[in-house]
Amino acid sequence: MKRSSGVLLHFTSLPSRFGIGDLGPAAYDFADFLAEAGQRFWQVLPITPTSPELCNSPYSGFSAYAANPILISPELMVEYGLLEYEEILECTLPDSEHADFKSALHIKKTLLRKAFSRNANTILDNPSFNQFIWDNMHWINDFALFTAVKKHFANESWTKWPEDIRDRTEEGLHHWGEKLYREILFVKFCQWIFFRQWGQLKDHLDEIGVELIGDVPIYVTHDSSDVWANRRIFKLDEHGNSYCVAGVPPDYFSKTGQLWGNPVYNWDVLKEENFGWWLSRMRHNLGLYHWVRLDHFRGFSAYWEVPADAKTAIEGYWVPAPGHDFFEKLSCNEGCLHIIAEDLGHITPDVTYLKDRFHLPGMNLLQFSFGDDIGYCGDALHNHRRNSVVYTGTHDNNTNRGWYNDDADEISRRHLLAYLGLNWIDESTISWKLIRLLMSSVGCLCIIQAQDLLNLDSKARMNIPGEADGNWGWKLLPGQLTPLIRERLGEMTELFGRTSKID
Template sequence: MIIPKRSSGILLHITSLPSPYGIGDLGPEAYKFADLLEEAGQRYWQILPLNPTEVGSGSSPYSSHSAFAGNPLLLSPDLLLKEELVKEEDLAQRPHFPDDKVDFPAVTDFKRNIWFKAYATFKSRPNEELRQAFRAFREKHWSWLEDYSQFVVFKNHFEQKSWVEWPGELKQRHKGAMHALAQELENDIEREQFLQFLFYRQWEKLKAYCHLKDITFIGDMPFYVSHDSADVWAHPQLFKLDKEGMPEAVSGVPPDYFSETGQLWGSPVYDWKALERREYDWWIDRVLHNLQLFGLLRLDHFRAFSAYWEIPAGEKTAMNGKWVQSPGKELLTIIKNKCPDMPIIAEDLGEIDQPVRDLMQEFGLPGMRVLLFAFGDDLPHSIYAPHHHIQNSIVYTGTHDNSTVRAWYENESGAESQARLREYSHTSLTKENAHEVMGRLAYMSVAQLAVLPIQDVLGLGAESIMNKPSTTENNWTWRLKPHYFEKKDAQKLYKIVKLYGR
């Protein structure tokens, strides 16, 4: 079992931390949150993907232009100040940011200015220790760093056009043309590499601090990558693309209870035959890269490791797709050979068939049990109901894609589901205590790990939902206001941890 003892954790993405700079980052508030996790008896901190986000893609961490790079927006200006890469007056020039949500365009403008100053300081000041560390970082990560930094800078040079709209010799990666443009934009490319160096430096320090407190990060890895990404531009042969570089088939999920036309995600699907010829090297590198960043890794859309929904390019909905087998067993076998303890969680929510369950069983992967799904009319038989939980699983009140418990109770549950929860928990239920009732059900479950979104620890409502699937407005922006989660909250949670042996 990958979770060695009965334990608990909190789900809070880095961007949602308090910060005076408009977005949560890897600085002081992250360390303060780690202190509070320790005080609350928590052993896990679950986050969303750390890859770069783009305003044009709704700033979703699941839609990135790199499967390997870190998000420079998460760099802490305070830590850059500590390293004397920026000055106090640089930070004092920040605009007034809201403290309850991220204004991504405004944050990006401010942070870009900070990045430029940090890099200019690095270039102008002889700091041999920093230079050596930067050289070592470039050497270690060159396999993806060169492509990523060139992609970002070339895309900027071509006014944010997709790589398929670049001049032919750059679109097709002719060495001479790439070398010539890379030389012309050499400083910009090095700056992008330096930002990645700073990101990984700050991340590793935070991870080490958490490790000292016996707190493990649970990371998250999307199954697909964006078409307009460094990965697809650098490895077009690994995806089903036509000769112009456009997808021949795209990803999504079929029609279901939640959507009668399915979900059309639009990212290119993999050419598994091409990947097989290379022993799945790019995929394996990606998983191992994530396993170096996190103690546990959640594989998003795990059902695609068994079969995935492939939709012909050009379709307006996901209705006309088909199921295609994927070589998940081969991938997981290679991963297990390279990483025998297999610290992987399967995101097994939604319509899951027996072959997916068999795959999880074969590799001993824990799945997810979400309590918000438990109290429908199938409660007695639902796998999400606590009486059907198994030890090798992770129980959640909800995930980043769900309502908060309070919002569910107030706006979605209906009288019948409320009555079931009331009877099941044998508690007098109100909108003020629904989150506590649901939290206790999670903690008393036999599931080895219980994870509560911070919103459900605090009983926050609809204004605190992180993401509403199938919508594009106002997602991923929620932030935890300063002083919302403090010592008294941590101590209250600690009592429940002790009570239920977590």
């Protein structure tokens, strides 16, 4: 990876007239902003389908493959001739600093169903649609049926469906496939539209020299098409319920650990099947993005397993995973692995060895580096490695300004001032001071949160781990990323040799 830099901003945080950001004009504007500021990378969060019941978390999707229809752009649907411009004008909302997921979901569903009703009778004659279904046969039929059945049963978990479809009997699949045929076709139609828009945006990014970094959570949600269709590869009982779940032990974010609740993998079965499901998932994502950030990488070496009836994650225990065998197989299939290993938290030598064996860049966070152990802390600027991706903080951290004001203790503030060679600092400049330190790192890639370009406080934080409500909602307003910010970012990028200009 060439020495470079980029910005972390999820699609939902883009400016939009429809409640949340999407793949429409604002995405192209932001991509152009990055290119003009000398940035080579745009990092996003997972794009899988979300729901209000799971607090709209992009890490709690209903599929490891499907995309979230709420990210579809109405403007581009007009461009495709699927909607009239007057129809989307009727659905516009005022600009807001916070995403309105509820309104956006209603608007997008209304517009998509209107477009589908006009095309339902002819869609199967469309070569583009048929090619899309053929290319994605390995996941889209299961996902479409799962989504249609879930809607039919008022969003009930699949473990509570009638046995014939819960257990995927041949008769059950046939019966419900026929009964819900039109809804299944609608789900496929939405995915086709999304990936058409996705391909168009990615072509634009390729033209301007900006690469996408995607995010792949290691675990999937229990109530997902993946678990329903592949029960054998998860630790489930005969009724499909998890008897142990995923989490992490006590860490920086929580004294009792984090009890995620996702089903854990049955790695013995996955290994017997030559990791087929995981290879397919990674192939899919490496095709969508230029690079993939593999969340909770340490789980490929050993993972924290917690009994399903445990009250907190403290009751868990470490279980080894066959990460070396898996990545050996993956590298044989895919060649050079464009994977960033999220190696934050409790990292042991076996995890480091697994990462280094396959030459995967790890991660460093400046916000973690100013404590008592700053001299030898791996996140401290002077200890960064060249093959690493460095951040001031990720989507799970506070903004730079919020961290300094609300999270940093007296020792951390004193060490930061010493590092900067200052006796005092104005909070209106703190974010760019940290960005400057980040840019000077020896790490090959540095990623900056968009909020920090604006020096925003903790109200602009994207996520607080362990807190279910109130997350994922921060959103840019039109014009906030000004030409002055673009110029300042570009100058700093060039100063520290991270410009994306071709040599």
